[in-house]
Amino acid sequence: MVLNDLQRELREFAAQRGWERFHTPKNLVMALAGEAGELVELFQWLTPDESADVMTRPEQAERVRDEVADVLAYLLQLADRLDIDLAAALRDKVRRNERRYPVELAKGRADKYDQLRSGDEV
Amino acid sequence: MVLNDLQRELREFAAQRGWERFHTPKNLVMALAGEAGELVELFQWLTPDESADVMTRPEQAERVRDEVADVLAYLLQLADRLDIDLAAALRDKVRRNERRYPVELAKGRADKYDQLRSGDEV
Amino acid sequence: MVLNDLQRELREFAAQRGWERFHTPKNLVMALAGEAGELVELFQWLTPDESADVMTRPEQAERVRDEVADVLAYLLQLADRLDIDLAAALRDKVRRNERRYPVELAKGRADKYDQLRSGDEV
Amino acid sequence: MVLNDLQRELREFAAQRGWERFHTPKNLVMALAGEAGELVELFQWLTPDESADVMTRPEQAERVRDEVADVLAYLLQLADRLDIDLAAALRDKVRRNERRYPVELAKGRADKYDQLRSGDEV
Numbered sequence: 001m002v003l004n005d006l007q008r009e010l011r012e013f014a015a016q017r018g019w020e021r022f023h024t025p026k027n028l029v030m031a032l033a034g035e036a037g038e039l040v041e042l043f044q045w046l047t048p049d050e051s052a053d054v055m056t057r058p059e060q061a062e063r064v065r066d067e068v069a070d071v072l073a074y075l076l077q078l079a080d081r082l083d084i085d086l087a088a089a090l091r092d093k094v095r096r097n098e099r100r101y102p103v104e105l106a107k108g109r110a111d112k113y114d115q116l117r118s119g120d121e122v
Numbered sequence: 123m124v125l126n127d128l129q130r131e132l133r134e135f136a137a138q139r140g141w142e143r144f145h146t147p148k149n150l151v152m153a154l155a156g157e158a159g160e161l162v163e164l165f166q167w168l169t170p171d172e173s174a175d176v177m178t179r180p181e182q183a184e185r186v187r188d189e190v191a192d193v194l195a196y197l198l199q200l201a202d203r204l205d206i207d208l209a210a211a212l213r214d215k216v217r218r219n220e221r222r223y224p225v226e227l228a229k230g231r232a233d234k235y236d237q238l239r240s241g242d243e244v
Numbered sequence: 245m246v247l248n249d250l251q252r253e254l255r256e257f258a259a260q261r262g263w264e265r266f267h268t269p270k271n272l273v274m275a276l277a278g279e280a281g282e283l284v285e286l287f288q289w290l291t292p293d294e295s296a297d298v299m300t301r302p303e304q305a306e307r308v309r310d311e312v313a314d315v316l317a318y319l320l321q322l323a324d325r326l327d328i329d330l331a332a333a334l335r336d337k338v339r340r341n342e343r344r345y346p347v348e349l350a351k352g353r354a355d356k357y358d359q360l361r362s363g364d365e366v
Numbered sequence: 367m368v369l370n371d372l373q374r375e376l377r378e379f380a381a382q383r384g385w386e387r388f389h390t391p392k393n394l395v396m397a398l399a400g401e402a403g404e405l406v407e408l409f410q411w412l413t414p415d416e417s418a419d420v421m422t423r424p425e426q427a428e429r430v431r432d433e434v435a436d437v438l439a440y441l442l443q444l445a446d447r448l449d450i451d452l453a454a455a456l457r458d459k460v461r462r463n464e465r466r467y468p469v470e471l472a473k474g475r476a477d478k479y480d481q482l483r484s485g486d487e488v
Contacts, residue, residue, distance in 0.1 A: 002124045002209055009216055017228040022289050026173035029165045030288035032193070033399050036158040037281010040406075043151045044274035045266050048413070051148035055204050064204065069211040071154070071197055076212075079190055082177050087124055089191040090198075094131055106139040144411050152410035155277050159403010162284075166396035167388050169292065246368045246453055253460055261472040270417035273409045276437070280402040287395045295392035299448050308448065313455040315398070315441055320456075323434055326421050331368055333435035334442075338375055350383040 003087060007080040010073060025081055032074040039067040125209060129202040132195060147203055154196040161189040247331055251324040254317060269325055276318040283311040369453060373446040376439060391447055398440040405433040 014020055042064055043051050055061040079086045136142055164186055165173050177183040201208045258264055286308055287295050299305040323330045380386055408430055409417050421427040445452045 006209060006212055009213075013216060013219065016225045017223060019228075024170040024173050025176060026165045026168055026170050027288055029161050029173075030284050030396060030399075033155075033158045033162050033396075033403075034281050034285035034288055036155045036193075037278050037284065037399075039151050040155050040274050040281065041278035043148045044271055044278055046148055048146040048148050051146050051151075052203075054147060055206075065206050065211045066215065068197065068201055068204075068206055068208065069215040071158075071193075072208055072212050073215060075190065075193055075197065081174075082186065082190075084177075084187050084190055086190065086194055087128060089187045090128055090194050091131075093188065093191040093195060094135060097135065101139060103138045106141075149410055152274060152277075152406050155274075155281075156403050156407035156410055159277075159400050159406065162396050162403065163400035166393055166400055250453060250456055253457075257460060257463065260469045261467060263472075268414040268417050269420060270409045270412055270414050273405050273417075277399075277402045277406045280399045280437075283395050284399050287392045290392055292390040292392050295390050295395075296447075298391060299450075309450050309455045310459065312441065312445055312448075312450055312452065313459040315402075315437075316452055316456050317459060319434065319437055319441065325418075326430065326434075328421075328431050328434055330434065330438055331372060333431045334372055334438050335375075337432065337435040337439060338379060341379065345383060347382045350385075 003076065006072075007076045010077050011080060014077070023077060023081060025078060028074055028078040028081060032071060032078060035067060035070040035074055039064070039071060042067060125198065128194075129198045132199050133202060136199070145199060145203060147200060150196055150200040150203060154193060154200060157189060157192040157196055161186070161193060164189060247320065250316075251320045254321050255324060258321070267321060267325060269322060272318055272322040272325060276315060276322060279311060279314040279318060283308070283315060286311060369442065372438075373442045376443050377446060380443070389443060389447060391444060394440055394444040394447060398437060398444060401433060401436040401440060405430070405437060408433060 014023060042060065043054070046054065054064055076086070078084075079089075136145060164182065165176070168176065176186055198208070200206075201211075258267060286304065287298070290298065298308055320330070322328075323333075380389060408426065409420070412420065420430055442452070444450075445455075
């Protein structure tokens with residue numbers, strides 16, 4: 001299982017350095033949010049079109065790839081610490097959203113987005 | 123590959139609903155940050171100890187599991203859209219951090235955290 | 245009016261550099277979130293007690309002061325751009341919260357925080 | 367002083383409810399980040415043009431005004447708790463940025479944004 005493998009690597013990395021005590025769920029959530037903030041900074045002045053081309057510029061591409069990895073690292077460590085099966089949690093979410101947003105209603109309705117409460121998944 | 127499977131599911135989910143045009147990298151990064159913010163809200167008033175027990179309270183556990191899945195969903199969609207191999211990016215990161223934080227130096231040094239620039243991985 | 249003065253300074257600063265076109269509300273919101281993320285990074289590994297003493301360490305104090313100013317700068321520019329009277333918006337909020345959290349009910353009730361939906365103002 | 371007045375109101379509001387002990391700097395920073403995340407959610411699916419018109423739609427306008435007030439509330443409480451003079455911190459910042467981004471160099475240079483490290487103030 002890829003996710004589990006990555007989590008084990010990260011767990012060992014932290015354990016070897018005696019860093020577990022810093023990794024309370026509260027702290028890991030903050031670290032995740034901090035990395036999400038760094039990712040936002042890479043995109044904040046880009047137009048939507050520029051954002052679609054960001055990987056064609058080597059320097060930017062490297063930083064985006066790096067920040068995306070940081071977010072994943074903290075997400076995996078948080079889930080590991082809380083004993084959440086990430087893949088199962090995501091699959092449950094998709095199942096629920098299939099009921100909430102049936103294709104026949106949602107399809108091609110741009111205006112749907114106006115009616116979604118903000119924060120709803122799309 | 124688990125990550126790829128999840129990404130394909132999410133891609134189909136969005137495609138069936140005609141939502142791809144909302145999914146610019148810029149927008150997906152914002153959605154990811156928004157979900158990270160919701161996760162932060164679940165932990166903001168908890169003490170570190172309370173945060174470690176959050177999964178023992180069924181209602182909170184469900185919300186944490188849900189938000190963690192949301193963050194993962196947008197991270198996977200962002201990586202998919204940018205053609206970033208998440209597992210490879212994370213493994214590269216771990217390799218780099220093994221060089222930056224050698225065990226013999228980092229181990230058991232609580233004060234290390236004072237010297238890290240904030241935002242550094244732990 | 246202090247807030248208005250600061251907003252005028254920031255407006256002139258951006259106008260002199262021809263930066264207005266980057267300052268769409270969408271982009272300013274992202275910049276605000278990015279700075280909030282940097283602030284989070286400064287506190288993520290601190291215990292609550294350490295966080296209370298952060299200003300006694302000159303280097304950390306300077307960075308916290310700096311990030312707090314960055315958040316304020318983008319908040320002021322966003323409000324200016326959207327024509328939101330920040331002081332009035334906050335006063336309305338306080339009035340509403342006085343009704344939602346009456347002193348006689350909220351006072352001294354630590355457990356209140358368990359019942360608040362996360363994200364509620366405290 | 368407007369900022370000080372607002373801070374005193376918020377301080378009394380929290381004190382009357384015995385909420386000071388939840389208001390560690392660490393927790394307030396998280397609350398600020400959470401509110402910034404909610405603000406991001408209101409803008410995440412909007413085009414830049416739509417984001418410029420957000421205040422013309424009464425329902426959205428109300429929510430934006432509300433979240434902006436929430437961010438300000440936590441920022442003021444954080445600064446109050448840390449004894450940071452927000453107006454002075456911001457003025458120092460503007461002075462520094464005037465030196466970093468001299469008008470004659472920055473003016474009208476759209477490409478400037480490519481050269482700024484992300485997260486730099488604009």
